[in-house]
Amino acid sequence: DAGVIQSPRHEVTEMGQEVTLRCKPISGHNSLFWYRQTMMRGLELLIYFNNNVPIDDSGMPEDRFSAKMPNASFSTLKIQPSEPRDSAVYFCASSTGLIYTFGSGTRLTVV
């Protein structure tokens, strides 16, 4: 298994642009999580899905952030419009409930 696959690995964008982060979970994992990691705030849960259904999105910072999971093998996290304070590493993780596997992360820089 290739593990959790995130793309892109790095993204540099200008303030105001739309950014889409992608995640392919491990086949057979029924939960998917999006995290954001910064030096100031550490690891923050943004949203998680169970069986493709959003369960808790209370961590999503504001309406500029949205996440979808159209099927069991794909999820996106979109930021529109992006702001410099969105600069962070965004991790996707998939899980069986007992096994939690993280992708390599997307390092987002908004200038």
Place this chain on the structure above:
Amino acid sequence: AQKVTQAQTEISVVEKEDVTLDCVYETRDTTYYLFWYKQPPSGELVFLIRRNSFDEQNEISGRYSWNFQKSTSSFNFTITASQVVDSAVYFCALRQDSNYQLIWGAGTKLIIKP
């Protein structure tokens, strides 16, 4: 309320020393799971161990060992004969039986000096 506390923000030791990273948790659930993850300088999050609340046996894996004590709500991690490659941020996390979210500690940055 559920919470994970890693009181040690940063630890620095010389190679070959033993080092213990502390993790204290709070939960009202009787069934729960505890995890340790390693985040090396390259940035990925690497799974180290999972323990469920019914299994208080200590675990040893090579130079790594874990001490789970329900009486003190602690799940401490010891590295014996530390090596420079052990330098990383280590996170402790809790999953309650009632949902799939992981509650994370703030992490402990471990620096192993040659």
